[in-house]
Amino acid sequence: MAVFSVIKLSELEGAKRIDAEYYDPEYLEVKQKLLKKKFVYFKNLVKEIIHPKEIKREYEEEKQDYLFLLAQNVRPLMFDLSEKKFISEEKAKLMPKNLLEKGDILFVRSGNVGDLTVYTGEPKKIIASSDLLIAKPTFKFSYYLGVFLTTNYGQKILIRGIYSGLQPHIAPSYIKTIPIPILPEEIIRRTEILYLKAQNLLKQSESLYSQAESLLLEELGLKDFKPRYKKTYTAKLSDTFSAYRIDAEYFQPVYEEILSTVSKKHRIEFLKKIFDFRRGIFISTDYYTEEKTSRPYIRIKELTGKTGIDESKIIYIKDNYPIDEANSLQENDIVIAIIGDTIGKTNRIYKELSGGFCSNNTGRLRIKKELNKEIIPEYAEILFQSVIIQSQIEKKKTQTGQPKISDKEIKSILIPILPLSTQQQIASLVQKSHETRKKAKELLEIAKKAIEIAIEKNEKEALDYISKSEEK
Template sequence: MAVFSIVQRTSIGSANRIDPDYYQPKYLQLAKRLSQSALKEKGILRRYIHSAINFGAYSLCNYIVFVDSGVPYLYTQDIRDNYIDLDNLHFITPDVDELLYKSQVRDRQVVLTMAGVYLGRASVFDYGIHVNSNQATAKITVREDLLNPYYLSTFLNSLYGSFQIRRNKTGTARDNINLGQIQDLFICLPSRRFQLRIEQAVKLGRQKLFDSKQLFTQAEQLFLSELGLQNWTPTPALAYTRNYSQAARARRVDAEYFQPKYQEMLDRLSSSVRLDRLGKLTTYTKGVEVGSPAYTASGIPFWRISNLTKHGLDDDSVNFISDELYDSLRSSYEPQQGEMLLSKDATPGIAYYLETSIEGIVSSGILRLTITNDIPPHYLELALNSLFVQLQVEQDAGGSIIKHWKPSEVRKTLIPRLSPAKEVEIAGFVQQSHAARRETKTILEKVKRAVEIAIEESEDKAIEFIG
């Protein structure tokens, strides 16, 4: 059924937009609800901020050279809803950081993604470190006597902020929003008391995330300590030789496969550690490819390798398929509770254990492992994500452009076995880590909904909802 709006020319106003997407009925309804909110203070964002800046001249990109360590450099994928992921940062030199002074991030600035698939994510930066950021991020400095930065980031992530960003976006190949459009976003301001309550809740969610990371690190360190690999770094080797018989047995002639570090790692293992093949502990089934023409704007998730992390499935950039296609595939390709998801292509070796079933279909680059032997699932999950297995993946995976880890090699992967008590102890840390991360997501989603309730109903009901 066709969806349309009839808009008078005189109502176009300062937006100066005549494209039909801008006047979708859902956008008009949300804009009306926002303007009629019971919250008394409202207006365009520029009234409540000192500045909104970004990168400066795009030609400055030519000076960016990434280094192994230096000044952290944020990409749009590092900005999440009300937190910043510091786990996979890029780095630039101090000289480049000075050149890109406009994109330096200050404490308590709101960082908002301005372009690409991650358009519209917002978070307050309060991590106490010096960082820089790429050209697709806006840094907003608020007038804190009027506007709390945590409230602003939550508002931007909420229904009433995100719809305005989607509505105002432009671009054909790549969606984007400019600084002027950001400053013209319409915002409702609740009381200082409510804004402070939002800040407290966001910080609680972030603390849970910090706890999650600490618990996972504790599990990793205990695991490596038991293996005798804690603080181990491979001995550099400028040259090494191997016999033809070794190359023939491995069916590999590339020098990278025979780097000494792989055998050095095995030689360092504690004598109390025994090794099992992954094929002895699990069976596997593959996912399926549906092809990009099958993707739909909404529907059932189609989980790709890019959605799989060692902490769970990231649904921020998930693709969808139709209900009909899902129904035809679900019996063979939908992950079930108790299975381990393991990537074998592109970024092979990422594992995540499913404590509950998930809705959706997994791509062919993901294996679904079923545990058939006596091993704590979360211990196996940690082992697969560990340095010990990641170096095996590095050695085995082939492909010059896209890495491929053959299922036959996956089955041969060595899994360290410890005492049952120690495996259970390590698994416990991993379980607690995942639980804390789920709490983070619950809290931050709840905070967004609380802002929406304050706009739609009242501050009191929103505070009651937060608890």
């Protein structure tokens, strides 16, 4: 059913925006609720909002003096540093305004608008890219500002400000107009404590995952392996015929060098012998719902790699969707991106997301029943994110309008089988990492919910909610 919203000419906010979406009744209702509370506009709580200076891809994957933060590294109230870029101190000095300071609020400027976090001072020496906006608060409770802006209220008021070019954008001028509720200091202080506790847990989670990665690479014989990409090399004509490929990248010797190193220590098998592979399905937007049903729909944008599936962006499918159980996801399935710039990115399906589906730009990998006792799911998860699998995907993908990989090439990926005792050590670290990250997310949800209760009901209920949640 169509929704109509009638706005007076005098209410067009200076006629700066006349698009219907901006005056969606839901957004207007949210704004009115905030204006009824004690509030201050965001512009009065910050010194400035900086659009960082642009740098033309002069960053490297090899570790250097400064971490270079891209939009993909900023998730709701956290950093995702599973993929890191760096720049030298010399280049960093050319962009002093891009340097982050403790308490800065980082907004994704284009793409995943609405994603934001607050910098705690760790890790040190970070330079922001031009895909982000940096707000410099004068308000001493900057973590509270970040938490509020990720509540339902904060997100709706942020999303309202999106304007579209080739992709969604948000402007500093709009962010400055957002009304921020000024709640009692006790609520603000306790939400900040929850935020900082969560950040410490996230740091622990990252450390555990790094330990698992190091152990895996050590067992594979790749811990100190430095790939050496050759500029010139030869390949047999017969190999080009059998591979149906003549592009130089496919025959880059480094790929065989990696496999050769691993196969000297461990048995390797073709993926098709270990996993059942099935492409994901297209589901029309007619079946999308904002209600959290039992049918989540996992797309490429929810795949983050090491930090798990981004549940904040998951679309859910209506209960009236005609279900084919052959397409549904099970706990411990692995979803892999098979087309686009993030090709090869993978995540394991947790119990909470089983019963859903993955999109047609992804594929599903499921350990064969007869091999359940040979392959531990958490080992498979981290293995697919490692250099031995990712290098094979890099080799096997085709460069057409956008990168993609065929079913045949996926099934021909070689999988190393480590001893079960080693797999278990790796899996244990992965499990602990995810459990710690889950606790961190729970604390952030408590902080957000407390603010929403204070806005919708009263401050006493908000404080009671925090206290009861902390007792659990």
